Amino acid sequence: MKDVVRDVTAWRERGDRVAIATVVAVRRSAPRPPGAKMAVNDRGEVSGMVSGGCVEGAVVEAAADVLGGAAPKLLHFGIADSEAWDVGLPCGGEIDVFVEEYAE
Amino acid sequence: MSAAGEFARLAAEDARAALVTIVEGPAAGAKLLVMPGGGTEGGLGDPELDAAAAAAAGELMWSERSELREVKGVKLFLDVTAPAPRLVIFGAVDYSAVLCRLARVTGWVPYVCDPRAQFATPERFPDAEEVIAAWPEPAFERIGPIDPATYVAVLTHDPKLDDAALTLALRSDAVYVGAMGSRRAQAARRERLMAGGLSEAEIERIAAPIGLDLGAVSAEETALSIMAEVVAVRNGREGGRLSASAGRIHEVGA
Numbered sequence: 451m452k453d454v455v456r457d458v459t460a461w462r463e464r465g466d467r468v469a470i471a472t473v474v475a476v477r478r479s480a481p482r483p484p485g486a487k488m489a490v491n492d493r494g495e496v497s498g499m500v501s502g503g504c505v506e507g508a509v510v511e512a513a514a515d516v517l518g519g520a521a522p523k524l525l526h527f528g529i530a531d532s533e534a535w536d537v538g539l540p541c542g543g544e545i546d547v548f549v550e551e552y553a554e
Numbered sequence: 555m556s557a558a559g560e561f562a563r564l565a566a567e568d569a570r571a572a573l574v575t576i577v578e579g580p581a582a583g584a585k586l587l588v589m590p591g592g593g594t595e596g597g598l599g600d601p602e603l604d605a606a607a608a609a610a611a612g613e614l615m616w617s618e619r620s621e622l623r624e625v626k627g628v629k630l631f632l633d634v635t636a637p638a639p640r641l642v643i644f645g646a647v648d649y650s651a652v653l654c655r656l657a658r659v660t661g662w663v664p665y666v667c668d669p670r671a672q673f674a675t676p677e678r679f680p681d682a683e684e685v686i687a688a689w690p691e692p693a694f695e696r697i698g699p700i701d702p703a704t705y706v707a708v709l710t711h712d713p714k715l716d717d718a719a720l721t722l723a724l725r726s727d728a729v730y731v732g733a734m735g736s737r738r739a740q741a742a743r744r745e746r747l748m749a750g751g752l753s754e755a756e757i758e759r760i761a762a763p764i765g766l767d768l769g770a771v772s773a774e775e776t777a778l779s780i781m782a783e784v785v786a787v788r789n790g791r792e793g794g795r796l797s798a799s800a801g802r803i804h805e806v807g808a
Contacts, residue, residue, distance in 0.1 A: 451561060451562055451565035451573075451633065451635050452565050452566070452568075452635060455562050455565050455566045456566070458562060459562065459566065472575075472631065472633065474577055474620075474622045474631040475622040483619075483620070484619070484620040484621055484622065484631075485619075485620030485633050485634065521582065521583075522577075522582045522583040524577050524578055524582070546622070548575065548577045548582075548631060550575075550582075550583050552558060552562075553556050553558055553559070554555055554556055554558070554559030554562075
């Protein structure tokens with residue numbers, strides 16, 4: 451949480467809505483450990499990372515869905531995925547990312 | 555304030571806490587905040603699940619790792635926030651200054667304690683969070699509770715100071731207690747501590763001679779070997795060459 455808390459607090463203070471994506475599980479080699487976070491506000495600004503940059507684009511889309519009213523999502527990324535060519539992890543790992551709206 | 559908001563506030567304050575979130579199913583997003591004393595806020599929608607999750611989180615928050623767990627058939631993410639670990643160095647010796655510098659670089663908070671006031675000065679230890687010129691008991695009191703995220707290195711080279719620091723550290727919750735000295739010095743120390751009333755099990759906790767086997771000679775190398783050992787202990791590793799092992803490079807969940 452420490453990685454994004456300053457930006458999230460600042461965004462909330464100016465009235466933005468914020469989604470938080472958290473790495474909840476990691477298999478094999480992956481760049482960020484469980485607990486790593488990325489925050490996205492309703493202006494599309496981003497803070498923090500959940501991988502080395504390989505899946506952030508897909509996470510931003512999921513964050514926009516959640517801020518648009520969708521239920522929290524548990525996303526899975528990895529080489530076993532059919533999306534591997536689009537949003538795979540080059541290091542060969544797999545990660546699960548939970549995306550939800552941040553509510554104080 | 556919600557459990558998530560409170561968790562964010564605690565993380566910003568560098569406090570310790572765990573936030574449990576249901577990550578799958580219709581209740582996804584439900585949260586329970588767990589504090590070190592066992593206090594909770596929020597809930598997962600089932601008191602029994604709350605109790606089981608709080609127990610798991612209460613343990614995990616000291617390992618400083620966040621983890622996915624299945625509790626009573628529910629997929630939970632246990633998110634841990636924790637302050638930087640503390641390295642309490644007893645002994646205002648040359649090694650201690652280098653050790654403070656290495657501790658800072660690796661994200662630890664070092665303290666130096668020594669009753670010999672002419673050595674225990676802030677000028678000699680610019681990287682220390684605090685330099686405390688006092689005997690172990692008042693020094694440990696000043697630092698605050700020696701909790702399971704506190705690591706103690708005893709480097710005074712003076713048996714009566716070493717023994718006083720070790721006696722307190724070994725009976726505290728400190729997860730690691732290391733002591734400088736040769737194997738012969740450790741044998742003599744063992745005798746003294748036994749005579750002083752410490753049990754076999756308490757004395758067994760001492761990591762002595764302190765440090766990983768780097769063949770260290772200089773103060774800098776010795777400090778590196780000590781820092782390497784505390785990092786390994788924190789990560790649940792023995793230390794050793796990655797090229798000689800087949801295991802994971804990082805400790806990760808599932």
